[in-house]
Amino acid sequence: xxxxxxxxxxxxxxxxxxNSLNLNINKGEFICIIGPSGCGKTTTMKMINRxxxxxxxxxxxxxKDIMDQPKVKLRRDIGYVIQQIGLFPHMxxxxxxxxxxxxxxxxxxxxxxxxxxxIELVHLSKDYLDRYPQELSGGQQQRIGVLRALAxxxxxxxxxxxxGALDPITRDGxxxxxxxxxxxxxxxxxxxxxxxxxAIKLADRIVIMRDGEIVQVDTPDEILRNPANxxxxxxIGKDRLIQTKPGVTKVGQIMNKVPATIHxxxxxxxxxxxxxEKRVDSLLVIDHEHHLEGYIDVExxxxxxxxxTTVSEIVETELYKVKENSLIRDTxxxxxxxxxxxxxxxDENNKLKGIVTRATLADLVYDSIWGEEESEEELTxxx
Amino acid sequence: xxxxxxxxxxQGTTLLYKTWEHLFISITAVLxxxxxxxxxxxxxxxxxxxxxxxxxxxSVIQTLPSLAILAFFIPILGVGKxxxxxxxxxxxxxxxxxxxxxxxxxxxxxxxxxxRGMGMTSWQLIYKIELPLAVPVIMAGIRISTVYLIGWxxxxxxxxxxxxxxxxxxxxxxxxPELILAGAIPSTILALLADWTLGLLERKLTPxxxxxxxxLA
Numbered sequence: 001x002x003x004x005x006x007x008x009x010x011x012x013x014x015x016x017x018x019n020s021l022n023l024n025i026n027k028g029e030f031i032c033i034i035g036p037s038g039c040g041k042t043t044t045m046k047m048i049n050r051x052x053x054x055x056x057x058x059x060x061x062x063x064k065d066i067m068d069q070p071k072v073k074l075r076r077d078i079g080y081v082i083q084q085i086g087l088f089p090h091m092x093x094x095x096x097x098x099x100x101x102x103x104x105x106x107x108x109x110x111x112x113x114x115x116x117x118x119i120e121l122v123h124l125s126k127d128y129l130d131r132y133p134q135e136l137s138g139g140q141q142q143r144i145g146v147l148r149a150l151a152x153x154x155x156x157x158x159x160x161x162x163x164g165a166l167d168p169i170t171r172d173g174x175x176x177x178x179x180x181x182x183x184x185x186x187x188x189x190x191x192x193x194x195x196x197x198x199a200i201k202l203a204d205r206i207v208i209m210r211d212g213e214i215v216q217v218d219t220p221d222e223i224l225r226n227p228a229n230x231x232x233x234x235x236i237g238k239d240r241l242i243q244t245k246p247g248v249t250k251v252g253q254i255m256n257k258v259p260a261t262i263h264x265x266x267x268x269x270x271x272x273x274x275x276x277e278k279r280v281d282s283l284l285v286i287d288h289e290h291h292l293e294g295y296i297d298v299e300x301x302x303x304x305x306x307x308x309t310t311v312s313e314i315v316e317t318e319l320y321k322v323k324e325n326s327l328i329r330d331t332x333x334x335x336x337x338x339x340x341x342x343x344x345x346x347d348e349n350n351k352l353k354g355i356v357t358r359a360t361l362a363d364l365v366y367d368s369i370w371g372e373e374e375s376e377e378e379l380t381x382x383x
Numbered sequence: 384x385x386x387x388x389x390x391x392x393x394q395g396t397t398l399l400y401k402t403w404e405h406l407f408i409s410i411t412a413v414l415x416x417x418x419x420x421x422x423x424x425x426x427x428x429x430x431x432x433x434x435x436x437x438x439x440x441x442s443v444i445q446t447l448p449s450l451a452i453l454a455f456f457i458p459i460l461g462v463g464k465x466x467x468x469x470x471x472x473x474x475x476x477x478x479x480x481x482x483x484x485x486x487x488x489x490x491x492x493x494x495x496x497x498x499r500g501m502g503m504t505s506w507q508l509i510y511k512i513e514l515p516l517a518v519p520v521i522m523a524g525i526r527i528s529t530v531y532l533i534g535w536x537x538x539x540x541x542x543x544x545x546x547x548x549x550x551x552x553x554x555x556x557x558x559x560p561e562l563i564l565a566g567a568i569p570s571t572i573l574a575l576l577a578d579w580t581l582g583l584l585e586r587k588l589t590p591x592x593x594x595x596x597x598x599l600a
Contacts, residue, residue, distance in 0.1 A: 051500055075502030086497030090515050090590030100501050131594050148501070158500075 001027040001188050002048065002156065007057035009043050009212075017043045019212040020057070027155070030182055030189045032199035035209035036235070044209070045158050045192045049078045061156065076100055079149030079157035079187075083164045085141050087133035093119075093144055094129035100152045118147045121181060139170035146178060150185070159191045163198065169337065175201055196236055200224070201330065208232055251331055252324030254364055255345045255354035261286050264293050264312040268301050271311055284344055284352060285315045292344055292352045295319055321346050324353055332361055386561055394565070398550075402569050404464075405546035408539055409532045409577075412468050416475030416528055421521060424483025425509060431488075438481060445477045449535055453542050467544035471535060475528040482524030486517035515590045522585035526578055533574040537566060547573075 002025040009018040018040040046052040098111040122143040216228035282297035294317035342357040427434040456466035540548025547566040554562030
């Protein structure tokens with residue numbers, strides 16, 4: 001899909017920003033380019049749509065040399081998202097999204113239909129199309145920034161630290177949404193970041209760069225397991241290497257397979273009895289087929305004891321769930337961020353499979369740092 | 384009061400005609416200024432090295448005494464409306480040029496990068512992004528130019544261009560303060576009206592950036 005052949009970028013006479021780079025990117029692949037400031041990652045990306053012209057070598061898209069195509073046409077065929085979002089303040093969201101289709105002279109009805117189709121992808125209502133960028137939150141704006149890149153349905157999208165300016169919780173949500181979108185639409189993504197967590201979470205393969213050269217290209221798992229050299233090790237950071245185990249462990253491997261549950265038609269007094277027996281303060285609510293309905297906790301029962309009699313009347317359905325094949329390290333992060341005590345594990349049909357609790361995590365952390373000298377310190381920071 | 388009615392009876396038509404002349408000279412000069420200075424200002428942002436020099440030259444023109452400039456054009460262009468318009472045009476340049484240059488130069492670089500990255504041509508960047516966003520500042524320059532020019536156009540009378548300056552200079556020569564007022568008051572009113580009209584135009588041309596604003600419009 002995208003091939004770099006001995007590509008270099010030289011500034012002035014001697015300063016090599018990128019030095020003889022070779023890289024092959026497959027169709028549908030999510031590539032993260034990562035490295036310290038000034039390593040040439042942004043230059044590498046911008047050479048793809050010729051915002052920066054390569055000094056030597058060739059870049060091929062689907063076998064065609066980018067230097068043989070007019071710049072403007074090339075760029076219209078490649079999606080582009082920048083960190084500062086760059087929505088045009090004097091155009092409505094709809095106009096912003098369909099800018100490239102307009103440049104490509106799509107008829108008006110087709111543009112409108114496309115805008116409506118796209119805005120649904122990010123779960124925003126159609127009303128947003130008539131609003132202006134400054135009326136949206138940062139997270140919403142960058143969703144629009146991503147949609148704008150998708151508008152003409154380009155097979156390749158370049159992203160320059162697109163989530164870097166967002167707050168951690170918004171970023172987390174957007175990363176997930178975007179990864180999901182990318183997989184559904186089968187786009188090839190070249191994504192520049194300096195955030196290792198982001199790269200590990202999103203990338204199919206990570207390209208680590210330093211001083212204009214590629215140090216290592218591999219899947220996140222492989223990079224965590226076998227860093228190519230000391231630079232990569234330092235760049236990943238010791239903390240992450242210690243966490244490598246949670247990094248590659250799936251939720252299904254460590255979850256508790258017999259969570260404390262209650263049937264939704266049971267009475268509240270049964271629920272309390274159950275809690276006392278199992279010494280827990282909340283229960284997962286399920287139906288006949290073992291589908292997860294929600295949860296109840298002791299406080300809810302306390303408040304509604306007089307008004308309600310069955311569990312289904314007070315069940316809390318808003319809860320965060322994970323799948324068996326989710327990575328445990330993402331799950332840990334989310335539990336810590338959201339301050340939840342546990343996360344139920346479900347399958348595709350929402351059938352309850354198990355539960356990950358903070359106690360499960362403590363076991364895991366204890367296992368993974370067993371034998372580490374600073375285990376005591378690590379434990380205190382995690383508590 | 385009586386003197387005023389008397390004056391309007393005697394000179395009403397002349398006053399209207401002179402006002403029209405005055406307006407014609409100023410507006411033509413400003414229009415010329417816009418036609419030259421706005422594109423020049425945009426062009427200068429593409430040649431930043433030349434920009435400082437050009438703006439300095441235009442600034443120097445601004446500092447020349449207006450009478451001197453008017454007199455300067457007589458040997459070249461003779462007397463009448465043309466030298467007056469050309470001289471005033473020179474004066475209109477600076478505010479428009481400088482405001483255009485500065486506002487275009489200060490366009491958010493991220494917007495330009497986004498636009499370029501999406502495949503907009505240089506022309507599209509100028510007329511779809513840079514100019515619309517620069518409208519308020521460019522219009523401010525045009526308003527300043529217009530108000531100044533309507534004032535300075537009174538001097539055009541010196542080179543035989545006519546306009547309200549005729550009344551003022553006749554008044555000076557004949558020691559008739561009412562004639563001076565007859566030139567000065569309409570000229571002031573013209574300037575205020577022009578500024579107000581351009582203010583409306585500015586609001587119309589400035590692109591909306593909130594949906595509430597567009598509901599009002």
